[in-house]
Amino acid sequence: MSITEFSHSKEAFTETLSRILLIPEYRIIKLHLQLEQWGEPCDLSYGKCNLQKAGEILMRTSLSSFLYLNYSLNEAIQHIAMAGFDAVDIWGGRPHAYRNDLHEHDIRSLHNQLDDFGLEIASFIPAQCDLCSPHTAIRMDGIRDIQTSIELAARLEASIISILPGHSLHHQCPDEGWDLLADSLARIGEFAGHYDVLLAIEPADKYASDLINTTVQAMDMIDQIGCDNFGVVFDTGHALIAGEDTDTAIRALGDRLFHIHLSDNHRERDERLIPGKGRFDFQTLIATLKSTQFEGFLTAEPGWQYTLDPDSAAIETREFLEFILQE
Structure with missing residues (x-):
């Protein structure tokens, strides 16, 4: 307690x-x-x-601050704490934590607030950038954006940074996009080696990326770039669209499973529904995570449609997570 x-x-x-x-x-x-x-x-x-029994593997709940994109980061943290979550995933877009927007006094204030509410930072989610563009200037800007996010995450004491793969252009060969992404990630991995952070590739849905849609592809990329500080985010919504078998994917990742994102859909598009509102089998997920002794955070990521009434979505999400963790 x-x-x-x-x-x-x-x-x-x-x-x-x-x-x-x-x-x-x-x-x-x-x-x-x-x-x-x-x-x-x-x-x-x-x-x-702590609703888990003595001796059980501890899995803690988190909520992406993106749900409160119409509020300041300080307000988002307060609401997330009041909803009963253990942690927050800080979204790196405005008005929360975009690039160089946060100064030292802002970071001190955030640390104090997190301590007051007993919240941890589960991960940092950078604003989306292009890491596979055939245009060198655009790709280098994307690399610098992630590097800036790494510096900020380290100052916030966030230990995990999630990275989306992006999509090749319509006239671009996917193999070229893959190689450019690999080069970008290798540069980012080398840069991150100077900080106490881990990098987690998040396989995206097929509409958001033609490069990495599955955990197998994410591991292929990690093997290619050869950086020990890379792992994978298992996103339930994206895995459902990709048709991944949850138990197989989680077990295959092993200690490369760094983080979990929770959302739901009906297998057709990335609806970002509150968990339990679509077709994903969360009972199997939790059973597998307990079996493999995963001790990280389960981060819910409700979508745009909930941002006008975020408190209701936050409470409903937390209630569902509480239910499945007690089963």
């Missing part, structure tokens, strides 16, 4: 308390009000139960 304690003004306390009480399943362990700042002692403490 982990309990995070912090103090507020009377107004902030009232707002925080109302948010917590709106979530009956939040599992408040201790709620103690003292009125010190208003003439008597004041303190608010709350926490979350």
